[in-house]
Structures are given as C-alpha cells and as structure tokens.
Amino acid sequence: MSDAILSIAGLSKTYASGFSALKNVDLQIQRGEIFALLGPNGAGKTTLISIVCGIVNASTGKVTVDGHDIAADYRAARSLIGLVPQELTTDAFETVWNTASFSRGLFGKPANPAHIEKVLRDLSLWDKKDNQIRTLSGGMKRRLLIAKALAHEPQLLFLDEPTAGVDVTLRQEMWALVRALRDTGVTVILTTHYIDEAEEMADRIGVISKGEIILVENKVELMRKLGKKQLTLQLAQPLQQVPDALAVLPLALSANGGELTYTYDAKHEHSGIADLLQALDAEGIAFKDLKTSQSSLEDIFVSLVREKEQ
Ligand SMILES: Nc1ncnc2c1ncn2[C@@H]1O[C@H](COP(=O)(O)OP(=O)(O)OP(=O)(O)O)[C@@H](O)[C@H]1O
Ligand SMILES: [Mg+2]
Incomplete structure (x- = not known):
C-alpha cells in the first residue's frame, strides 16, 4: 500500500518463557485511518503495540513508522507515536499540568503551554490542571493518560x-475526541473488547487470535461479506417442531415454538423470503408479526475466532 504510516512485516515475538505471542504478523496502517484491533484476552494486542512503541523487542520482523525503522531509527520513530497504555501508570503526587508538560519534553519537543492547555481543555481536565494525580477519579486518570500521549503532537496514536x-x-x-483527532490527520489504532466500539469507530478492523492476524478488512465490507440477516416471524400458533416440508430451509424455532427464524445471506439478491412465505402458507402456518435483523460485528467476530480455535 502506498501511504502507510505504519508498516509491519514478518513480526514474531517469542517471550523468554518460550511462549510465542506473535506469529509472522504483517500489517499496514494507512495514514489518517482509525484501525481497530480486536481479539480475545491474550491474543497479542498489547504485545504488538509494545513492540511498535519500543517497550518490547521483536524476535523477528521489521517495523517502520513513517519510514523510520523502529530498531535502527528508534528516536525518530518513537517521537511520531503517542501511546495510551492499557495499564494506568502515573506518578500519584505529580500534577496534571506537569505530567502532560514533562511528557512533551521527553520527546525533545520545545515547551508549548498553549498546546498543553488545548489538550487538557479538550479532555475536560483544565479545571484539574493543578491537582495531584492521586486526587483524580479513575476516568480522569484515563483521560490524563490520553493528554500525556498527545502532549508531543504524535502522528500515530x-x-x-x-x-x-x-x-x-x-x-x-472519548469517541468524539478520537474522531476529532482523526480529523486533524492523526492516525489511530485502538484495541478493544467492546465490539460496538469497533463498529462505531473504525474504518478498518483487524482480528487477532493466538498471535496471528486472521483478518483485516474494511468495516463496512466485513459486515457486508460476513453478515447474515434474519427474518423472525411471530407465529399465530406455536409449533412443536419445524414441519418436514420446510426442513430443507434454514429455519429455527425459539420462544417455546412461538417464533420462527429464517437466516439468509445479507449479500444475496435472492433472499428466498417469497418462497418461504409461500411454503408457510401452503402448510397453513400463520404469523402475527415479523421483524428482520442483521448480525452484528459481535456475531461475526465470535464465529471467526471460534473457527480459528477449531
Ligand atoms: N513478559 C511476558 N512474558 C511471557 N509471556 C508474556 C509476557 N507478556 C505477555 N505474555 C503472554 O503473551 C500473550 C499475549 O499477551 P498480550 O498482553 O499481548 O495480550 P492482549 O491481546 O493484549 O490481551 P488482553 O486483551 O488481555 O489485554 C499472553 O498469553 C501473555 O500471557
Ligand atoms: Mg492487552
């Protein structure tokens, strides 16, 4: 891809314990996108981020940030990155203002109080600027971590x-803030367990399981390709079982036989619904109400990871 801000090739990590946390990962992140990395606990998300940020050494592979190799050209690469870590780590007795300002200095950027003020205001921390961190609520501490990560004006967050x-x-x-950042040209990579967060925020989605990237796809495309639609009929009379004449169709009974659900492919033009309704009519099955629904990203994610585990 032409305009990748982050390029990862053949990245593997085996921890000293012998555990293989990443296996030959290839990933290109486009400038200006919001990329969500989804994966179950222990899949390797934090390990991947930690390698890119120089906290963990890779076993094999090559990572470049805006063309700077993270091994050969670490300082240049790292100064382009802002990291909001999973774990809260801050000095309890330091003030909000100092924490954000020092962080900027760490990356060799000249002091810029106006920028620090803007970041603290954007994160609704301005009225807490003189507070010690230990006096902040959990949510405020989390926002401070974001302020800290933004203090040196990173390109990749x-x-x-x-x-x-x-x-x-x-x-x-936070979602609004991330979108606002993206609008200023910042590329965002987020990990999450909340599928609705990925669904809401991401332009592209990557799924990682047991150290392997098992899918990278445009979000809309992913949901179109793998999404299933369901038609649920509320029956006038409950059924004990699906009649034999309908057994070939993808039907399932639920709600003690009171609901009949037909599952079909969202991307197919021919849904088969007309045929279904005719067949029901022929069987004398009447319904009171109907609704359609589309499978969520969660359904897709769960089935992908399950497939991988089998
Ligand atoms: N320092 C370490 N030494 C040995 N194994 C480690 C180390 N750090 C992480 N691991 C292992 O590597 C695997 C991936 O861990 P990682 O923290 O990257 O997962 P994750 O996807 O971020 O999970 P979570 O969603 O729970 O945050 C896990 O099995 C973990 O136990
Ligand atoms: Mg993690």
Missing part, C-alpha cells in the same frame, strides 16, 4: 483499551 472501565458518557466523549 495507540489506544490500548481506552474505554475499559469508563462510564457511558465518558466513552462517548
């Missing part, structure tokens, strides 16, 4: 489970 343990309002504020 990693958010490792940014909204774990965050309330609904704050989550939506």
